[in-house]
Amino acid sequence: MEKVLGISYPTVRKRLGEIIEALGYAPRQVRLTQQDILDAVDRGELTPREGIEKLKSL
DSSP states (O other): OHHHHTOOHHHHHHHHHHHHHHTTOOOOOOOOOHHHHHHHHHHTSSOHHHHHHHHHTO
């Protein structure tokens, strides 16, 4: 999807999450650890800035 839409993977995930919420489905809350967040940044699932914000909220 990211290639077709010309946007990054984290943006695709965010927008899909917003669509899911708009349809009335709340995403389940998952408690992430510091390592989970760092791994997500390493895999490109989160931008470094998103990772920093999530780390601050721990």
